[in-house]
Amino acid sequence: MPAEGRFQTVLEEIRDQAGPGYHFSVIDINKNPTVKTIADRCKSNGAAGLILMDIKAVNAALELQKYDSTFRALPKFVFMTLLAELSTAGLSNKAGITFEVPVYTLVTTFRIISRKEFSRIGIFYSKSFTRSIEESKRLLEKEQISIISVCVDCNQNQKASVDNALVLMNDSLDRMVAKEKVEAFIIPADNLIVNSQSLVELWIGKIKKKHIPVIATIDLLASPKFGAAVFTADPDLTQLGNQAANLIAEHFENKTSMGKIGFEPTISIKSTLNTHVAEDIGWKFKDEQLGRITTIIK
Amino acid sequence: MLKRIDPKFHHVNLRFTKALWRCVVLIVVLAASMVFSQSKLLICVPGKQNTQRLQNGFDTLLGPGKAIVLGRIKELQALLPADPGAAIISNKAFFNYLQGYTYVLIGKKKNQTSERYFMVSASKEITKENISEKKVGVIDFLIKDQLPRFVFEQFNINGNFLKRVNKEDDLLMMLGMEMVDAIIVSASQYRDIFSTTKLPLMIIATSENSIGFAACATREGKIDDGLMKTLLRTPVSILKELGIDSWEKP
Numbered sequence: 452m453p454a455e456g457r458f459q460t461v462l463e464e465i466r467d468q469a470g471p472g473y474h475f476s477v478i479d480i481n482k483n484p485t486v487k488t489i490a491d492r493c494k495s496n497g498a499a500g501l502i503l504m505d506i507k508a509v510n511a512a513l514e515l516q517k518y519d520s521t522f523r524a525l526p527k528f529v530f531m532t533l534l535a536e537l538s539t540a541g542l543s544n545k546a547g548i549t550f551e552v553p554v555y556t557l558v559t560t561f562r563i564i565s566r567k568e569f570s571r572i573g574i575f576y577s578k579s580f581t582r583s584i585e586e587s588k589r590l591l592e593k594e595q596i597s598i599i600s601v602c603v604d605c606n607q608n609q610k611a612s613v614d615n616a617l618v619l620m621n622d623s624l625d626r627m628v629a630k631e632k633v634e635a636f637i638i639p640a641d642n643l644i645v646n647s648q649s650l651v652e653l654w655i656g657k658i659k660k661k662h663i664p665v666i667a668t669i670d671l672l673a674s675p676k677f678g679a680a681v682f683t684a685d686p687d688l689t690q691l692g693n694q695a696a697n698l699i700a701e702h703f704e705n706k707t708s709m710g711k712i713g714f715e716p717t718i719s720i721k722s723t724l725n726t727h728v729a730e731d732i733g734w735k736f737k738d739e740q741l742g743r744i745t746t747i748i749k
Numbered sequence: 750m751l752k753r754i755d756p757k758f759h760h761v762n763l764r765f766t767k768a769l770w771r772c773v774v775l776i777v778v779l780a781a782s783m784v785f786s787q788s789k790l791l792i793c794v795p796g797k798q799n800t801q802r803l804q805n806g807f808d809t810l811l812g813p814g815k816a817i818v819l820g821r822i823k824e825l826q827a828l829l830p831a832d833p834g835a836a837i838i839s840n841k842a843f844f845n846y847l848q849g850y851t852y853v854l855i856g857k858k859k860n861q862t863s864e865r866y867f868m869v870s871a872s873k874e875i876t877k878e879n880i881s882e883k884k885v886g887v888i889d890f891l892i893k894d895q896l897p898r899f900v901f902e903q904f905n906i907n908g909n910f911l912k913r914v915n916k917e918d919d920l921l922m923m924l925g926m927e928m929v930d931a932i933i934v935s936a937s938q939y940r941d942i943f944s945t946t947k948l949p950l951m952i953i954a955t956s957e958n959s960i961g962f963a964a965c966a967t968r969e970g971k972i973d974d975g976l977m978k979t980l981l982r983t984p985v986s987i988l989k990e991l992g993i994d995s996w997e998k999p
Contacts, residue, residue: 556922563945590926595947690915697913716926718919742799743918
């Protein structure tokens with residue numbers, strides 16, 4: 452894992468929750484250790500498992516498996532890695548927590564705090580998110596919420612680019628609002644969907660002007676500086692560490708196989724509500740439900 | 750007998766008396782604050798989303814540094830040995846498993862002092878008969894080994910498949926995302942959750958006993974009078990955060 456603060460927060464919580472029965476030894480992946488160094492450290496410490504945080508750590512583990520096949524059997528826990536299931540293709544004996552805030556959590560939390568009932572949410576996405584979008588649609592159907600989705604790079608004849616994605620989003624917007632009755636939009640953590648160009652032209656330039664609320668999984672978008680989103684959510688890192696420790700215990704203490712554990716979504720979020728954006732678009736909230744919001748920007 | 754003080758000593762005597770009173774007042778204040786500072790208040794009602802709001806509330810009520818609000822029962826457990834004289838506010842179920850503590854205040858809600866807990870699912874396929882091998886979500890409101898014990902005692906199921914979280918909101922998310930097959934919630938939590946979701950919630954089991962709301966307890970039931978009086982004046986907004994309407998003496 453990298454030695455940065457947010458990774459440390461998660462590790463500290465894993466350590467704390469796991470208790471004295473576990474010993475953790477950290478390899479700072481940002482120092483670019485060689486595969487031999489990692490292998491030697493694992494062997495000298497008698498590692499019973501690997502915790503992999505961030506894509507660099509995942510890639511190092513893939514190298515480790517190639518370098519010495521005995522590492523294939525070692526349980527590998529993947530945390531804090533975007534698109535974790537896709538990124539870990541080829542990694543053996545793995546389980547983990549997907550790092551993106553689930554669309555389900557983002558949407559249902561926003562509905563709980565909103566005064567207005569809504570049931571139709573629009574989302575632009577790139578094909579690497581297809582599986583998670585389909586899963587969100589299925590789950591939200593039970594909450595009587597429909598996801599109206601547009602893939603920005605699924606057309607085989609067109610090169611995936613920021614420009615092409617923006618053209619497609621602009622072209623789809625009016626149809627989604629007028630015909631498909633979209634009442635709110637989600638911005639996923641995907642730079643094909645949100646970038647400096649789309650932020651100015653589409654998210655603030657058009658959607659905000661239409662007084663349609665935008666909710667996002669990037670905290671920065673609700674900050675006063677950007678003011679694009681009315682509501683955002685990030686993973687709660689302390690609780691993520693707690694969830695990770697439970698997952699580790701499930702394998703080592705309850706003897707559940709890594710395959711059976713698989714990948715589970717991030718459960719707990721820290722949320723931000725920007726009341727200025729809410730006022731601008733005339734969106735109102737239930738005061739009695741605002742206690743569940745972590746940060747309210749007034 | 751009336752004793753007259755010589756006028757030439759009068760102003761000296763008055764200054765002495767004033768100084769003496771100042772000393773007495775200072776000593777009383779110091780003594781009171783020493784006694785009060787010994788009666789630290791530890792508050793831990795797991796599941797509450799915003800511990801900072803609760804901390805701010807108790808800081809206003811008792812003064813800064815007099816109360817520590819903790820989000821997790823594990824943190825409370827870690828602090829107890831260092832502060833055995835502290836008064837503790839927590840769920841009554843927590844004290845059932847903690848030896849040597851006596852209630853000094855009992856939380857009430859709508860004139861009740863306890864409520865049932867429910868096991869709730871969002872699928873017709875989950876029943877009380879098949880739940881023992883399924884995953885069940887629960888707030889981590891008891892010390893590690895005691896939670897499976899509580900679940901077994903109240904619902905007669907093996908607690909090996911518990912998925913613990915620290916926030917009430919996370920229970921609904923786990924159920925909605927099908928990470929668990931059922932969740933365990935109090936009757937009040939069930940009402941809250943029911944009003945915020947369109948999932949087809951079903952109660953599949955009810956706890957054997959009614960479980961108490963938040964309570965305040967100390968070792969051997971000793972509590973500083975000042976703290977007791979202040980707690981009895983707890984504003985409604987803080988009581989609500991604790992999940993109760995009022996305090997009563999046991």
